[in-house]
Amino acid sequence: MAKINQQDIDTLRERADIIEVISGYTSLKRGGTNTMKGLCPFHSEKTPSFTVDRARGLFYCFGCQEGGDLYKFVEKIENLPFPEAVEWVARKFAFELRYEEMRPGEQAARGLKARLLAANAEAATFWHKALMDSPDAVDARRYLKSRGFGREVAERWQLGYAPGRNSLCRHLLGKGFSEKEIEQADLGRRSERDRSLYDSFRQRITFPTWNLQGAVVGFGARAMGDAQPKYLNTSETPVFSKSRVMYGLNRAKSSIARGADALVVEGYTDVIALQEAGIEEAVATNGVALGESHFEQLKKFGHRTILMLDADAAGQGATERSFGSHHRLGIEVLVATLPPGRDPAEVVAADGSEGIRKVIDQAQPLLEFKIEQLLDKVQLDTPEARSRAVREVAQVLGWHPDPIARHEYAFMAAQRIGVDPEAVQRALAEGRVAPEASGDASGRDQDRRLPERVKVEREALQLLLTRAREIERWTGMVSESDFTSPARRELFRAAHAMHSSDRQQPLASMADDLSPDALSLFSELAVGADGSDEEDLARRCEEIFVRIRVFSLEREIKKRRNTLGGINPVTDPARHDDLFTELVKLEAERRDLLRKIRGAA
Ligand SMILES: [Zn+2]
Structure with missing residues (x-):
């Protein structure tokens, strides 16, 4: 498997002009001192909030929060995976890319994935056999039969039964899989008590989940009887991501690509019942709420999605953020409402596939559904x-x-x-004026509404990203745990790693490995960040890094005060005194720091 030479990726990123690429999609005009502005190509707007920083090679939209470097832009706008986005840019700038074989570490990562897929396939076969033949599985077979799933359906969907008693772990060990591989595939878990390995699913009906290439990547498992929770799912593994994989999509994709609307239903048995009845476009999530990444998957095959979920779950699909993402992805979302108290399988059983088609034909656009839901109340x-x-x-x-x-x-x-x-038009106009007007002049106006603590953390990150070399003497004051959101912690980690590496890398290369939330924050903070002069910079740093420390100390102080309140000084004097001493120390440190900022101001 060949991959693109990393050095070429970096060189091309620096050589290619981000303004030239983006100008092909929206017209850009001079914005701030270092930035260009235009109407966002990812969401519809009347006043430009899409900002490009040519020098840093980054873009960010203050309206929809999309951001990243040149490659991210091409990935999103052309809907391409990363390597193809790089090739796209290379073609545009007549740059010749070199390809190379993977390094041993990367081969090992591929090797691990192959092993985990093999373990999943073995588990699916083992559990399927148990369902078909084992006396343990009598109740499971009876339950499936009651849902209309006989032997043939069980075979087609490789349904299984997990007997438990560590039978799967033993079986996999016997087939040469290591305990570590079993654990990494989440087929076995470690006991808290003695660290021994046990089967993740016990006395449950198992539903294998396939990726788009048809390999088993994980399982859903339904309890027999009243055991809770009713459904368990494989947790995240190197081969399984719940936010991306959709149950049944490997089978549904060709029918969706031929023009059927993707039909999202509640669970595994709904998918099976519908596909068996000839509604081949039915899919479900693997025990998580429907999210943007799922829509990205569906978007590969078609542009319309019908939600056949219970009314509350479908209503949750209509949020401000979801509309932005549907629009950006170019997906139209409709809601089909089932007769009260019936699930799709019951409709199929009673009225056949025509019954379901009738429900689908009456689907309403998501917004219309949301408005009716609102007015019904x-x-x-x-x-x-x-x-x-x-x-x-x-x-x-x-x-x-x-x-x-x-x-x-x-x-x-x-x-x-x-x-x-x-009247509605007027209310609509009133409601929309505020955010658009404030978003235009400068997206950073939003800053004013953020809590003080968040503002300070964001400013510290901005300095770390854009002025790292000049502010080294302050950065040592803070650590990852001083930041209070996952995205900010991730960004701190990434900035720190970049600055401690020997190789001097361009800022934009950070975009490669960030999660979507951290990427958006990164672009927002880096695009158009201004350079204050050195004296001012020193003052800002002093204030910001000290205040982050103070916030953290206050958090620690509060925690200890709460604990202290629950300790009886008479019965537990040692613990009480220890905590009290710590508290005094923390308070003193806080006082000193505060004096420092006030003295400086
Ligand atoms: Zn936008």
């Missing part, structure tokens, strides 16, 4: 109630990025509420 019998409803609806409508669609929904909602369409 309120009385519309007084002018005040109608006015309140108008405002609530306008707020939800404001999420829709498309002004024409917004207009249509406003008309529909007005009829439903019994007011003049003008």
Whole structure:
């Protein structure tokens, strides 16, 4: 397996002009001192909040929070995986890429994945055999039969039964898999008590989950009887990510690619029942809420998705953020409502596949569904109630990025509420003015609404990212644990790693390995960051890094005070005194630091 030479990736990133690439998708004008601005190509807007920092090779949208380097831009806009995005840029700038064989470490990572897939395949076979033949599985077979799943269905879906008693771990060890591999595939887990290995699933019906290439990557497991929780799922492993893999998509993809709308249902048995009835486009998540990464998967095959979830779960799909991401991905989301108290399998059993088709045909756009859900809950019998409803609806409508669609929904909602369409339009206009106006001038206006602690952490990260060499004498004051969100901690870690490495790397190369949240924060902080002069920089650093420390100390002090409150000084004097001494020390440190900032100011 050949991969692109890393040095070429870095060289190309520096040589290619990010402005030239992005100008092919939106027109950019001069923004701040170091930035260009334009209308965002990822969401619809009237005033530009999409910002490009040519010198740093980064972009960030203050409206939808998309950000990254040139490669991330091409990945997103052209919907390409990373290596193909690099090749795309190379073609555009006539740059010849070198390819090389993988290094041993990378081969080992591939080797590990292959071993884990083999262990999963072996587990699926072992459990399937148990379901088909073992006397242990009588109840499991009876249950499946009651759901209409006979032997043939069980074979087609490789359903299984996990008897427990560590039979799977023993079997896998006998087949030459190591304890570590079994644990890494989450087929076995370690006992808290004596660290011994036990089967992850016991006395449960197992549903293997496949990746798009058809390899078993994980399992869902349903309890027999009343055991809780009813469903367990494989946790994240090197071959299984719950936020990406969708149950049944390996089978559904060709039918979706041929033009059927993807149909998202609640669980494993719904997928099986529907696909068996000829509704081949049915898929489900693996025990997690439907998220943006799932839509990215579905988007590979089609552009419309129908949610056939219970009303609450479908309603949760309609949030401000989800509309942004649907729009960005170019996916249309509809909601199909099942007859009350029925699941898809029951509809199939009663009315066949035509019954389901009828439900699908009546699917409504997600926003329409959300508005109806909202209006169902309120009385519309007084002018005040109608006015309140108008405002609530306008707020939800404001999420829709498309002004024409917004207009249509406003008309529909007005009829439903019994007011003049003008009223909804006006509320919509009022509601939308605030965020757009403040977002235009400078996205950093949002800063003012953030809690003090968050502001300070963000500013520290910004300095670490853009001025690291000049501020070395302060950075030692803070550590990862001083940051209070996962994205900020990740970014601190990455900035720290980059600055402690010998090789001097361009800032934009950090974009390669960050999680989506950290990437967005990184771009936001780095794009257009200004350079204050040295004296000012020293003052800022002093203040910021000291204050982060103070915040952390305050957190520690509070924690110890709480513990201290629960300790009886008479019965447990030693512990009480220890804690008290620590508390005094922390308080003293805090006082000293505060004196330092006030003295400086
Ligand atoms: Zn945007």
